Amino acid sequence: xxxxxxxxxxxxxxxxxxxxxxxxxxxxxxxxxxxxxxxxxxxxxxxxxxxxxxxxxxxxxxxxxxxxxxxxxxxxxxxxxxxxxxxxxxxxxxxxxxxxxxxxxxxxxxxxxxxxxxxxxxxxxxxxxxxxxxxxxxxxxxxxxxxxxxxxxxxxxxxxxxxxxxxxxxxxxxxxxxxxxxxxxxxxxxxxxxxxxxxxxxxxxxxxxxxxxxxxxxxxxxxxxxxxxxxxxxxxxxxxxxxxxxxxxxxxxxxxxxxxxxxxxxxxxxxxxxxxxxxxxxxxxxxxxxxxxxxxxxxxxxxxxxxxxxxxxxxxxxxxxxxxxxxxx
Amino acid sequence: xxxxxxxxxxxxxxxxxxxxxxxxxxxxxxxxxxxxxxxxxxxxxxxxxxxxxxxxxxxxxxxxxxxxxxxxxxxxxxxxxxxxxxxxxxxxxxxxxxxxxxxxxxxxxxxxxxxxxxxxxxxxxxxxxxxxxxxxxxxxxxxxxxxxxxxxxxxxxxxxxxxxxxxxxxxxxxxxxxxxxxxxxxxxxxxxxxxxxxxxxxxxxxxxx
Numbered sequence: 001x002x003x004x005x006x007x008x009x010x011x012x013x014x015x016x017x018x019x020x021x022x023x024x025x026x027x028x029x030x031x032x033x034x035x036x037x038x039x040x041x042x043x044x045x046x047x048x049x050x051x052x053x054x055x056x057x058x059x060x061x062x063x064x065x066x067x068x069x070x071x072x073x074x075x076x077x078x079x080x081x082x083x084x085x086x087x088x089x090x091x092x093x094x095x096x097x098x099x100x101x102x103x104x105x106x107x108x109x110x111x112x113x114x115x116x117x118x119x120x121x122x123x124x125x126x127x128x129x130x131x132x133x134x135x136x137x138x139x140x141x142x143x144x145x146x147x148x149x150x151x152x153x154x155x156x157x158x159x160x161x162x163x164x165x166x167x168x169x170x171x172x173x174x175x176x177x178x179x180x181x182x183x184x185x186x187x188x189x190x191x192x193x194x195x196x197x198x199x200x201x202x203x204x205x206x207x208x209x210x211x212x213x214x215x216x217x218x219x220x221x222x223x224x225x226x227x228x229x230x231x232x233x234x235x236x237x238x239x240x241x242x243x244x245x246x247x248x249x250x251x252x253x254x255x256x257x258x259x260x261x262x263x264x265x266x267x268x269x270x271x272x273x274x275x276x277x278x279x280x281x282x283x284x285x286x287x288x289x290x291x292x293x294x295x296x297x298x299x300x301x302x303x304x305x306x307x308x309x310x311x312x313x314x315x316x317x318x319x320x321x322x323x324x325x326x327x328x329x
Numbered sequence: 330x331x332x333x334x335x336x337x338x339x340x341x342x343x344x345x346x347x348x349x350x351x352x353x354x355x356x357x358x359x360x361x362x363x364x365x366x367x368x369x370x371x372x373x374x375x376x377x378x379x380x381x382x383x384x385x386x387x388x389x390x391x392x393x394x395x396x397x398x399x400x401x402x403x404x405x406x407x408x409x410x411x412x413x414x415x416x417x418x419x420x421x422x423x424x425x426x427x428x429x430x431x432x433x434x435x436x437x438x439x440x441x442x443x444x445x446x447x448x449x450x451x452x453x454x455x456x457x458x459x460x461x462x463x464x465x466x467x468x469x470x471x472x473x474x475x476x477x478x479x480x481x482x483x484x485x486x487x488x489x490x491x492x493x494x495x496x497x498x499x500x501x502x503x504x505x506x507x508x509x510x511x512x513x514x515x516x517x518x519x520x521x522x523x524x525x526x527x528x529x530x531x532x533x534x535x536x537x538x
Contacts, residue, residue: 196344203343208398208405321342322473323520327513 015090018083022094026078027102033070060242067137072144072151075099079152088153095149096142103141107134129247199319202233205241210261213273214280221285226324227296228276228284230316231303235263279303291326336380338366339409340397344465344473348519349455350407352380352392360387361455363477365412365523368394378406384529385452417527419534420450420493427505429521434514435506437499442491444483448535450522451480451489463509464496470508472515479522481535493535503535 079095111134112118114127151157214232218225239247244261251259251269259266260275270278283302290296296317297310304310317324341350341364348364362368362382372379377393396404421428422443427436456476464475472495480489481503490501495515497507505515525533 200343200345204398206398207400207403208396209400209403211398211405212403319343322467322516323342 015083015086018086018090019094019097021082022075022078023098023101025082026075026098027105029074029078030071030102033074060240060245063242068140068144071099071102071141072148075145076148076151076157079149080157083152088149091152092146092149095147095152096145099141099145099148100138103138107137107141110134111138129250195315196319198237199233199316202236203229203320206232206236206261207272210272210276214276217276217280218288221280222288223280223284224287224290224296224324226317226320227287227290227299227313228280229320230313231279231284231300232261232276233316233320234309234313236261239263291324293325293327296325334370334410335383336368336370336408336410337412338362338364338368338407339412340405340407342473344467347473348477348523350395352394353377354387354390354392360390360392362387362392363453363455363523365414366452367412368408370408373404378408380408386454388529413524414526415524417531417533418521418525419536421536421538422503423538427503427518429518432517432521434518435508437497437504437506439499439501442501443481443503443537445537446483446485448481448483448491448537449527449531450493450525450533450535451482451531453477453479453523454492456494460496464507467512467516470511470514472513472519474515474519477519479532 075095075098078098079091083091083094111131114131114134210232211229214228215225217223218228239261244259247257247259248269250257251266254267256265256267258264259268260270260278261272262275262279264270264275264278264282266275266278284299287296287299290299293314296314300310300313303313314325314327318327338350340346341348349361351359351361353359363385366385367383369381369383370378371381371391376399377395379391380394381391382388394407397407398405418429422436422438425436425438427434454477456478458476460475463469464471465473467473475495478492478494481491481493482489492502493505494502495505495507498504505518508514522532527533
């Protein structure tokens with residue numbers, strides 16, 4: 001029995017061990033990297049409670065850069081160090097398997113949680129759109145893995161990477177660097193972005209023309225401009241401009257969904273202004289003099305029945321103007 | 330733009346601007362203008378609105394006023410067309426309690442600092458003191474308007490020597506007491522005062538019992 005196990009292990013080609021080493025090494029470093037940012041796996045980085053997540057999610061470029069670039073660099077270095085002498089096909093396979101494994105334990109797990117409606121995960125977008133983003137990320141990570149296998153054979157990375165012994169030596173200096181970075185992070189953690197800054201950034205991301213338009217639409221429909229702007233700011237946080245651009249592709253396919261900055265239901269693509277018009281006319285008219293927060297929540301409920309959402313809109317109203325409603329008590 | 334228009338400083342109540350907006354007087358430093366200040370819009374240029382200040386310490390000055398936000402074609406202004414102002418309010422100080430209508434709050438004031446006379450509450454100034462961060466924490470009794478101080482001046486005084494402000498220390502001023510268990514005290518008083526108008530220099534009165 002013992003001899004059979006020994007034989008089994010000796011029959012496994014050396015390449016398989018190398019691939020396994022890449023998977024373990026690269027995934028450990030990648031997870032450590034993301035852990036440093038305190039991101040809550042396996043969410044999508046889209047949470048208004050997580051300010052770093054907000055910083056990343058507001059821009060598609062940032063999302064791509066943050067989600068794929070670190071994986072690419074770490075995986076490429078891992079393949080370059082641990083698969084030096086085998087064929088390039090092995091490097092492709094190692095790169096792809098390594099990032100596929102990473103994708104499965106992060107985005108794959110998130111997809112599973114979404115499908116099983118687990119309470120561990122929040123729904124930030126349309127349910128199906130969120131699943132689509134995870135699927136897109138998994139597919140792209142596998143592709144990035146193959147590219148990193150190829151890149152690991154480039155002279156640029158070969159020069160950069162040490163031998164396995166050199167790697168062990170470098171780990172010590174890396175540990176010191178990590179401790180230093182963590183120290184700096186702690187020192188600067190008090191200066192992290194606050195909720196008010198998030199609202200302010202979202203407000204500044206809304207065009208002045210649209211803000212003027214909201215004021216005009218509110219006069220025309222006797223709506224509360226602070227309430228409308230608060231919903232607009234919250235929707236803009238939850239669906240940044242680049243996400244809405246993707247949604248517009250969906251609209252071009254003729255699929256019904258929520259579109260525009262105000263995320264109103266439509267069968268076709270609508271502009272931000274049109275979404276404001278629909279929102280004010282259909283959901284928020286005659287709210288101009290509503291001051292009671294519970295009455296305001298009833299109006300917000302037409303938009304989104306989540307208690308968290310309603311509280312957030314009221315919080316943004318307070319941010320815009322602490323006198324815009326009866327916040328006492 | 331030839332037509333002039335009367336406007337008010339608005340859109341500044343959020344916790345980032347905290348009731349104030351900076352503007353630039355030609356050839357001088359930046360000045361801070363408070364919420365509800367009445368101004369005359371003189372001209373709109375590419376990067377600024379040019380306004381003439383009609384109330385407060387800087388009345389008569391024409392300043393460059395920034396846009397709240399701006400892109401290529403459009404701008405969104407800090408200025409608003411209408412502002413509801415009330416008749417001058419009178420705050421009543423009785424020992425360590427400040428009253429206005431149903432509003433009541435505890436204050437810190439040293440004995441004999443304020444005489445039994447009527448004080449005018451003037452347009453606010455922005456304190457340049459470094460205030461403790463909890464003064465601004467609205468979830469624990471603080472206020473975003475903590476650095477807004479209202480000068481108090483009696484008719485027989487040449488200049489305002491005392492201030493009505495928010496905090497937990499009184500060094501010769503009338504201090505609305507910071508209490509971490511009671512929210513909104515200074516926000517409420519600030520709102521009442523900033524919307525009140527006696528004339529171009531004063532907002533209301535303070536009487537001592």
